[in-house]
Amino acid sequence: MIDHAEKAAEFIRDEPRTDWHDESLWFIRHKRDKASQDVPEWEQLRELASGIKDNVLSELDHYLEQFEANALQNGVQVHWATDAAEHNRIVHSILKKHGVSRMVKSKSMLTEECHLNDFLAEQGIEVVDTDLGERIIQLREEPPSHIVLPAIHLKKEEIGALFHEKLQTREGATDPGYLTEAARGHLRQKFVEAQAALTGVNFAIAETGGVVVCTNEGNADMGVHLAPVQIHCMGIEKIIPKAEHLGVFIRLLARSATGQPSTIYTAHHHRPRPGAEMHIVIVDNGRSAQLGRSDFRNSLKCIRCGACMNTCPIYRRSGGHSYGYTIPGPIGSILTPGIDLKAYSDLPFASTLCGSCSDVCPVKINIHEQLFRWRQIIAQEGYLPSGKKRALAWFGKIMARPAWFRFTGKVARLALRILPRPFLYNRFNEWGKARELPEAPRESFQEWYKKNRR
Amino acid sequence: MGKDSILQAIRQNKPAGRPLPEIPIFPGREITPTEQFIKMAETGGSQILRAAHVQEINAMLKNLFPEARNIASPVPEITSTINLEEIQSPLELEQVDVAVIRGHLGVAENGAVWLTESACRHRILPFITQHLMLLIPETSIVPTLHDAYRNIRINDEGFGIFIAGPSKTADIEQALVIGAQGARSLTIILTAF
Ligand code: SF4
Numbered sequence: 001m002i003d004h005a006e007k008a009a010e011f012i013r014d015e016p017r018t019d020w021h022d023e024s025l026w027f028i029r030h031k032r033d034k035a036s037q038d039v040p041e042w043e044q045l046r047e048l049a050s051g052i053k054d055n056v057l058s059e060l061d062h063y064l065e066q067f068e069a070n071a072l073q074n075g076v077q078v079h080w081a082t083d084a085a086e087h088n089r090i091v092h093s094i095l096k097k098h099g100v101s102r103m104v105k106s107k108s109m110l111t112e113e114c115h116l117n118d119f120l121a122e123q124g125i126e127v128v129d130t131d132l133g134e135r136i137i138q139l140r141e142e143p144p145s146h147i148v149l150p151a152i153h154l155k156k157e158e159i160g161a162l163f164h165e166k167l168q169t170r171e172g173a174t175d176p177g178y179l180t181e182a183a184r185g186h187l188r189q190k191f192v193e194a195q196a197a198l199t200g201v202n203f204a205i206a207e208t209g210g211v212v213v214c215t216n217e218g219n220a221d222m223g224v225h226l227a228p229v230q231i232h233c234m235g236i237e238k239i240i241p242k243a244e245h246l247g248v249f250i251r252l253l254a255r256s257a258t259g260q261p262s263t264i265y266t267a268h269h270h271r272p273r274p275g276a277e278m279h280i281v282i283v284d285n286g287r288s289a290q291l292g293r294s295d296f297r298n299s300l301k302c303i304r305c306g307a308c309m310n311t312c313p314i315y316r317r318s319g320g321h322s323y324g325y326t327i328p329g330p331i332g333s334i335l336t337p338g339i340d341l342k343a344y345s346d347l348p349f350a351s352t353l354c355g356s357c358s359d360v361c362p363v364k365i366n367i368h369e370q371l372f373r374w375r376q377i378i379a380q381e382g383y384l385p386s387g388k389k390r391a392l393a394w395f396g397k398i399m400a401r402p403a404w405f406r407f408t409g410k411v412a413r414l415a416l417r418i419l420p421r422p423f424l425y426n427r428f429n430e431w432g433k434a435r436e437l438p439e440a441p442r443e444s445f446q447e448w449y450k451k452n453r454r
Numbered sequence: 455m456g457k458d459s460i461l462q463a464i465r466q467n468k469p470a471g472r473p474l475p476e477i478p479i480f481p482g483r484e485i486t487p488t489e490q491f492i493k494m495a496e497t498g499g500s501q502i503l504r505a506a507h508v509q510e511i512n513a514m515l516k517n518l519f520p521e522a523r524n525i526a527s528p529v530p531e532i533t534s535t536i537n538l539e540e541i542q543s544p545l546e547l548e549q550v551d552v553a554v555i556r557g558h559l560g561v562a563e564n565g566a567v568w569l570t571e572s573a574c575r576h577r578i579l580p581f582i583t584q585h586l587m588l589l590i591p592e593t594s595i596v597p598t599l600h601d602a603y604r605n606i607r608i609n610d611e612g613f614g615i616f617i618a619g620p621s622k623t624a625d626i627e628q629a630l631v632i633g634a635q636g637a638r639s640l641t642i643i644l645t646a647f
Contacts, residue, residue, distance in 0.1 A: 024627075024628055027628065028628070039563075040480075040481075041480045044478075044480075047475075048475055048477060051472075051474075051475040052474065052475060054469075054472040055472045055473060055474040055475070057468060057469060057472075058468055058469050058470060058471045058472045059468070059471065060464050060468055061461045061464040061465050061468065064460075064461065064464070065461070068457075074609070074612075080456040080457035080460055081456070082456060082459055082460060086456070130635060131625070132623045132625040132626070132634060132635075133623075133625035136625065136626075149624075149625065149628075150625070151625050151626070152628075154626075154627075155627065156626050156627045156629075159626055176626035176627060176629035176631050177629075177631050179626055180623055180625075180626065180631040180633070180634060181633070183634075184633065184634065184635060187635055188548075188635075191635075192545060192548065205608070208608060208609040209609070210608060210609055216621070216622050216623060216624075216634070217621055217622070217623050217634035217635045217636065218581045218621040218634065218635045218636020218637070219634070219635040219636075221577075221578075221581045221615070221636065222578075222581050222582065222635050222636065225544055225576075225577040225578035225581065225582075225613075226544050226545060226578055226582075236460065236464070241474060243603055243607070243608045243609075244477060244600070244603050244604070245477075246599075246603055246608070247477065247598070247599045247600040247602070247603045248477060248600075250599055251563075251598070251599050251600075258624075260498070260618075261494055261497075261498070261563060261564035261565065261618070262498075262561075262564035262565075262566050262599075262616065262618045263618070264498070264617065264618050264619045264620070264621060264622060264636075265581075265615060265616070265617060265618075265621075265636070266566070266615060266616040266618075267613070267614075267615045268608045268609075268613065268614045268615060269612075269613055270608070270609045270611070270612050270613065270614075271611075271612030271613070272612065273571075273577055273612060273613065282460075284460045284463070288460060288463035288464050288467055289463070289467070291463075291464060291467040291468055291469075292463075292466065292467030294469065297467075297469065
């Protein structure tokens with residue numbers, strides 16, 4: 001059971017740090033606004049992206065078959081995995097066949113979701129994450145706290161101390177340029193030694209059988225073009241029909257993610273390089289089930305830009321780790337209940353339902369509506385925490401009886417005015433823990449209306 | 455397990471058919487594609503220069519990278535120190551200081567250049583080199599990414615890439631650092647040839 005509120009409470013105990021986290025993300029949200037405003041047809045692009053994904057979801061089986069046929073034609077080896085365990089087994093079998101003991105990996109939320117690193121470590125295979133942020137959290141042995149900015153929760157002093165211990169940088173050094181240079185040297189060594197390289201996939205094109213991988217650091221390319229075995233792992237929802245659709249999605253992706261007009265590297269892989277092998281692993285792991293939930297299938301349109309996290313007032317002030325899942329924030333909160341309703345029943349409540357996530361989402365997922373819908377389902381299934389359950393049950397009864405409603409309203413208005421604080425702010429008042437109750441008016445709206453209507 | 459069960463589940467669960475939308479032609483900008491390209495490329499950390507003849511590039515290289523010892527380029531007119539035809543393994547390119555590669559086209563809206571595998575000779579070259587120089591004809595610049603995709607075929611070759619600047623990261627406290635895992639600098643030469 002994830003208790004988001006409890007973990008968030010831990011996070012905000014350090015107030016300056018909370019503010020710093022909040023502001024870092026808001027700054028990125030701001031850059032996203034500027035970048036999107038530079039594109040006059042921005043809203044049209046979002047509409048198009050959403051429409052293309054609607055079509056993809058409605059013909060996903062055909063597109064996947066078309067993709068596989070074309071990839072095979074290109075000389076790529078294609079594998080299918082029903083779940084995380086099968087995915088991990090497939091990757092391991094490829095590595096085993098080539099006697100691989102060292103693999104480099106670039107950012108892939110899918111392999112995080114499948115816990116591939118742990119699995120391979122148990123088989124004695126060293127996996128090195130090569131995105132700087134990912135390498136930092138890997139060395140700290142913790143999960144990413146954001147899907148685009150994995151180490152956004154860390155201060156440079158913490159990274160400096162980590163690198164001093166693990167990469168022998170100067171003690172106390174915190175300059176980002178110096179630390180990045182140290183990581184560059186360390187990672188170059190890993191790239192050179194790797195016998196296989198694995199990446200995630202941003203887009204897979206049915207028409208051509210190829211995959212597109214976007215990075216800023218160039219780490220995905222450093223990996224796959226050096227190692228004799230290249231592996232790309234993708235969820236079934238990464239498919240787009242044609243090459244021309246890349247224009248729509250790539251124009252949206254980096255602008256939404258970091259406010260850049262494009263990632264530095266947008267690599268299109270179609271065939272293995274001479275003498276090397278290329279594999280693509282297509283993974284379901286619960287996605288086809290999500291496709292069957294009509295209220296929630298739109299979540300499969302997600303292109304993992306992270307914009308909904310950067311804008312979310314709850315995410316910014318509770319940190320990615322408070323969600324207890326690989327994909328945190330608003331999108332994580334609509335994906336997780338589909339995976340385990342009970343375990344993640346708290347996450348759809350980690351929202352103000354302000355709708356900012358839906359406003360920034362480049363593929364127009366109705367995130368906040370889905371959050372609300374999950375809340376209803378969680379209540380129906382009886383997974384509400386008991387405090388909320390009791391309060392809502394009482395409220396429902398009162399709302400259903402006008403006389404009770406008028407009476408309790410009167411009592412509450414009076415109580416708010418005359419009762420001393422300890423009667424109002426105590427352990428039964430969850431809401432009032434960090435908030436002031438509103439000032440009570442002397443009369444209800446109904447009373448006022450009776451007097452004033454003409 | 456595997457393919458059949460996944461496709462089966464998708465067939466059962468997928469929504470009713472939805473049409474694929476058409477991508478319209480978007481209207482152009484006020485500034486010319488070249489102006490916009492230069493602006494966006496410079497914002498992304500690239501340096502832009504111009505050359506009228508391919509021979510000028512050798513002088514530029516000396517000027518820009520006086521310390522460079524290993525220069526690699528599949529462009530025949532460039533004075534290389536490494537013969538790319540003799541390279542057996544991509545690992546041999548680890549010592550390259552500067553690589554000079556011909557790009558296919560430039561994209562005005564994001565300052566990106568499209569490169570293909572054959573123009574790189576070895577896929578790893580534009581990444582493993584310390585510094586990268588790309589040559590594109592000024593006339594090749596198109597306004598948007600849509601135009602770019604209309605002008606290239608992404609599966610003509612085994613590998614193709616848009617490069618929009620030097621390798622960068624902001625993973626340490628959002629501080630921008632140029633020179634993460636790939637090339638530390640990108641110089642784009644707009645050519646008249
Ligand atoms: S839900 Fe939308 S905004 Fe959030 S990560 Fe996915 S695409 Fe981006």
